[in-house]
Amino acid sequence: MNKQKISKIIAKKTSLYLKISMSLFVLSLVLLTTAVIFVQQQYMQLRKDFVDNSNTHIISVSRVQGDKPNITYPLSFEDKENINGIIENYNGTSVFSEYVIPFGISDTNDKTYFIEAVDNRFLEHSGIKKINDNEAIVSNELNEKKVTLKIPHINVEDGGFTSDYRTDFDLSFIPTSTIQSPFDEFDIKPDTIIVNTKTFEKIIETMYQVSWEEFQKNSIAENPYGIEVFDEINVYVADLKNIKKVADQLRNQYEINYVLGAFEDLQSSLNRSYTIYALLLIFILIVTGINTIISFRGYLYSMQKDMGIFRHYGYSCSQVYNIYKSLIITPYVKIVGIVAIYSFVISLILLKQDFIKSFVLAFVLIVFFVGIILISLLRILKKLSKKEIIILLKQSKEVE
Incomplete structure (x- = not known):
């Protein structure tokens, strides 16, 4: 068979x-x-x-802690140098600045805008389309495609500002809906425009009639300009294993915020x-x-x-x-x-x-x-x- x-x-x-x-x-x-x-x-x-989420790699430093509780101070160029020193032993860790001009600047139509700035390398880490020179990311609510700002030439006198001359500064607007990724890192209001650091430096140089290098140097020495331009300093940590160590070191001197702070033991x-x-x-x-x-x-x-x-x-x-x-x-x-x-x-x-x-x-x-x-x-x-x-x-x- x-x-x-x-x-x-x-x-x-x-x-x-x-x-x-x-x-x-x-x-x-x-x-x-x-x-x-x-x-x-x-x-x-x-x-x-x-x-893989770039936001979890970012530690945002917002203020300097004072000697007394609940006392803090604005960030300065000196703090950027200090933070660079703190992170230098961690491979793949970088520092990126977010700048702000703490008062509004008018355009030729007398509409006021508040200028913020961010480093293009930081945007690349976040997967966001870079901002070209003389471009600005704006809210979708703005209908304008271009604007001409009237940059004041500022004189600081007795703690106050005076200006008797203005320079036209052209900017092209990019609505947030046209960029590659959601622009969650910034709260873009209808009167807020976000430029890259190169454009921001040009604006500061026009305002104070000094080079950006001289502006930084004088700001560290005695700050005769009457403003602090730092909004935040972002520390990008490539290896998530190091993020808690970096955060702990920064926390000793600064007010910080980072996504993994609430999820340190999650993984x-x-x-x-x-x-x-x-x-x-x-x-x-x-x-x-x-x-x-x-x-x-x-x-x-x-x-x-x-x-x-x-x-x-x-x-x-x-x-x-x-x-x-x-x-x-x-x-x-x-x-x-x-x-x-x-x-x-x-x-x-x-x-x-x-x-x-x-x-x-x-x-x-x-x-x-x-x-x-x-x-x-x-x-x-x-x-x-x-x-x-x-x-x-x-x-x-x-x-x-």
Whole structure:
């Protein structure tokens, strides 16, 4: 008789207990692959929200702490140098300034604007389109495409400002809706315009009739200009592992704010939870796998009489082994196929275009666990098929 037909006939004798054990094993595999894909989705979301999100890498320094509680002072060029010294030992850490002119400047139509400035390198870290010289990002509420500011030439007298001359300064406006990423770092009001640092330097040079280098130098020495131009100093930390260390050092001297301040232990807590979850599922899978092996082993031992009869009628050890081998391999190949299809669908639903890596990982786990069981069962079968005929028949009666 054909080997495959014999295998099909023998397969009909499969016990209900064995079928239940295999069903539980399938369920365990489904749970494991679901957990793997779910954890991968959470990990990818975590990377997107924290690791790959430029905002989580930024520490904003806003004020200098005073000697007494609740006393703070505006930032200065000296503070920028000090912060550069604090971060110099951390690779990939940079300092970027946000400037502001603390009073409004009118245009040729007597409309007043408040000017802020940011470094283009900071924008690049945030994934935002850079601002060209003589351009300004403005609120979508502004209809103007260009404006000509009347920059006053300022004289500081007795703590006050006077100006008897103004210079026209042309700017092109870029609505926030046209830039590459949401401009969340700034609160852009209808009367606020944001320029790059080069344009800001030109405006300051026009206002005080000095070079930017001289303006910085004099501001550190005695600040004869009557204004502080720093709004914030942003520290960009490339490696998130360093962000708490940098923040702690800055906090000793400055008022700071950073996104991960409220989530410092979030990643480690999630990693612990995912590890426990994964270990628990693997433990369940191992227990179910062992139970399946024991059940299939009992099934094979109950088939010793049939093996002995095949051997008695002239079947060789290898022929008996091949007959029963298909009984073991066929159901587990089906299990791999069913769970692989399930994993593919779930990966596609949860991860969409990023599903390949998670599906491959889940598939490897499926093949790994099923492979271990198959190797174990085939070794048991090989050992049984090589027994003497009289021993097979004798032991089958003992099993009965």
